[in-house]
Amino acid sequence: MSDWSGGYVSDVEYVPGYYGEQAPAAMDLACIMSGVEPARRPGTNAPFTYCDIGCGLASTISALAAANPVAQFWGIDLMPAHIARAEAFRTAAGIDNLTLVEADVVALAHAPGADLPRFDYIALHGLFSWVSAEVRSGVIAFIDRFLKPGGLVYLGYNTMPGWTDTMPIQKLLIEYAATRQGPSAERIVDAAGFATRMQAAGARGLDSGIGHKLFPDIELPELRTRHYRYLAHEFLNAHWQPRYHIDVVRELAAAKLDFVGSTNLLENFDGIGLSEEAREVLGSVAPGPLRETLTDYFLDRRFRRDVFVRGRREISADTREAALGDVVLALSGPRPPPDKSDWPMLSARFTLKPEVYDPVFDRLEKGPAAIEDLCALVEAAGESATGNELVGMLVGLDLVQPVLHDVPAVTIEACWRHNRVVTHEAFRSVRQNSFTLALPVGHCGGQFDLFQTLILDGLFAGVPAEIGPLSAHVLSRLKVPPEAMQSPPVPEAAIGSAPAAEEAAAPDTKEGTDATPPKPRPAGEIVQNAARIVLDDLLPIWRQLGLIPPRDTD
């Protein structure tokens, strides 16, 4: 930690990651679903200005800038190492609508000549609950000064009471690390190692919350090589304060902001995920910040993805449907199996009603379609669905994404430039296993694993779309002896970037099972399997999303 960092860990770089909730379309849809005028109506390609405060390595904002050449993006971060790395990537990928600024947001908020425009969108992912009250006030002053009337703020923060059970781990890690000498990267590894020993010796309060995922799964060598970066940024800051939603709403009111809804679109359906009893109890509390906060008690939300607006303008349900009707949706991955009932973004388990969703998926498998046409198909099948329901469910479950009608050539070129740099360099970061690519049709980004990224590298280099040549390309890019790859790499997301990754870790936990470890498989077999999945399931989707060129026959 240094004098200039205000208590924020500044001697170890954070992890890269893409957070779709920061996409302008995600914020706009959260508004529409909540009956509030968005910054831009979905499906338009109008110019806008966007600022990411605490952008870290700027992976999210770089992909968004490449996918939205009509817009101007700014990324602000305190750490010179983050901005230097992001700037090198920006230059290599030729993203000229992105300006990266190394600055303290507090200083910028009050700087007399700050050379910044007023923004349509301001995003903060993973900053607000990791900094002091003084920095939070600076953030609010910045928003007050630079957000346009009608502009939107996305705020992602660690939420109370969801983090209650992790507080003993945070206290242990930060206090023990403070007794060690050396850089944060080493101190957090020492502290996590010590916590693991404490837990093994029967200490209480360490195996719930994030500890439940950390300690059973993570061997020290993994900590040392990968997870330490997330852990240092999560736990070693002098200030760490998961926030109650109601307190955040009160703080942001100082910048004339009103809470609108969540970029986790499912959460905008009132009562989703709640038991009958919970609904009844909460029903006696008026809708508003208190009810929203009390809902967090039931849903155990650990990370909120809140959208706020400066100047709330209500829109009617009819206007909302009209605004959604023209929005075009495209599949963002293979169609889910009909009996799928566990969705990572929601604690409630349910299956999608086939009478409603089968006609929708049948149509989307043929290509993108407008919401009003999808609603008409559902109606023709004797059911009914509003645009709001289709968007909330399908975008909320990450099964589809809103796309542009006509994607300008400049967008495709900017995305491909971005993606070529990422895919070409991916072999240097084999431990990362999560790479951000820009998606021209969805004017957003997406996450791809190491093999998918290297397969795309092959396709960009003209390698034929066949298992043999693509697998050979991947293995040659990895330049590792096959024995070094005998088990699939664990996704960075298993612990990785703050909450998203922390949630993603859940399926990996081994608690309650005594499964034997998977048998090592040779590298060639693993890579061929990945290539088969890409060729069989993903290529048509990648073509639709503009990630790779359409076939001549399309």
Ligand SMILES: C[S@@+](CC[C@H](N)C(=O)[O-])C[C@H]1O[C@@H](n2cnc3c(N)ncnc32)[C@H](O)[C@@H]1O
């Ligand atoms: C947990 S990281 C999140 C990075 C990125 N938003 C992401 O989610 O990948 C928080 C970032 O905020 C930056 N930061 C902390 N205090 C700041 C301040 N006062 N002004 C600007 N950036 C700050 C840190 O350098 C760090 O990169």
